[in-house]
Amino acid sequence: MTDKSTPLFDVLLVEDEPADAHLIKMSFKENRVRCNLHHVWDGVEALAFLRQQGADYADAPRPDLILLDLNMPRMNGREFLAKIKSEPDLASIPAIVLTTSDIERDVVATYQLGANGYITKPVDVEQFIAVVRQIEGYWFNVVRLPSKQ
Template identity: 65%
Template sequence: MIINQPVFTVLLVEDEIADADLVRMAFEESRVLVRLHHVVDGVEALKFLRRETEASATAPRPDLILLDLNMPRMNGREFLQQVKQDEDLRAIPVVVLTTSDVERDVVESYGLGAAGYVVKPVDLDQLIHAIKGMESYWFTVVKLPE
C-alpha cells in the first residue's frame, strides 16, 4: 500500500554550488520528500519569493528557507532582515545553514528573526543526520503556516 506523504517545499539560498549539491544529496539520502529550489544569493531569493522569476511563477510558496550567511550581492543577514520586514513573507521560517559558528553570527541571526541556526557539518553523513533532524522537527513536529 502506498501512503501519500506530504511534500514540502524548501528554498535553499546558497552561493556555493558544491554545498548546494551536498544539501540536495542529503535530502535525497534522508528520503525527505521535498521540492528543493536553489538560488545563489539573497537578491535571487527575494525575486523567487516575490514570484518575479520564471522558475518561481508557478512554484509553491516555500514551507522553509535554508539560508547561508556569507554570499555576494545580498548576504544572509540582509536577506533575513528583508524577509522578516515583509508582511507577505515573514511567516516563512528561515533556518540559517552556514559554516560559521561565531557567536555574534548566531546572536545576530536570531535577533533578525531566524527560526534556527545550524552549523553545516563538513561530512556528508553528518549533513544527512542534520537534514533528518530538520525534517523531523520542521515537517513532522511543528505546524507550519499554509
C-alpha cells in the first residue's frame, strides 16, 4: 500500500468497455493507488493523448504507465502498440495489456509488438481488485520507471 510520501503517477487507461473502465477505476480507488488515472476509449484517442493533439489533450501529461485493452473500435490495442513502440518519443512508456483474451496468439503477438506485460482480466471483482493491487505494487513500488521526458 502506498503512503503520502509516495509520488503520484500518471496512468493512461485505454478501454472501450464502460463496465470494465468503471471496474478498473473502482479498483484503483479501492486500493488507494496514488495516481492520476486518465481514461480514453480507443487507440486513436490514446495517440492523441500521448501526442497532446487537439484541445482536449493539449496539456495531457506523459503517462508513467499505459493499461491497454486489445479489442477496441477504430484502432485496436495491437495497432496502438505497434504505433507507440515505433515512435522514439513514446516507445519507452511501459504498456500493460489488460484484456479478456487468454488466447496464446494474442499473448505472443502483443509481446512481439513491445508490450511490457499481459494480464487477462479476472471476472471476479475481488480478484480484479487484487490484480490492480499487484500492478500497483510492481509498477509503482518495485520497478524503476523511465523519467518523464
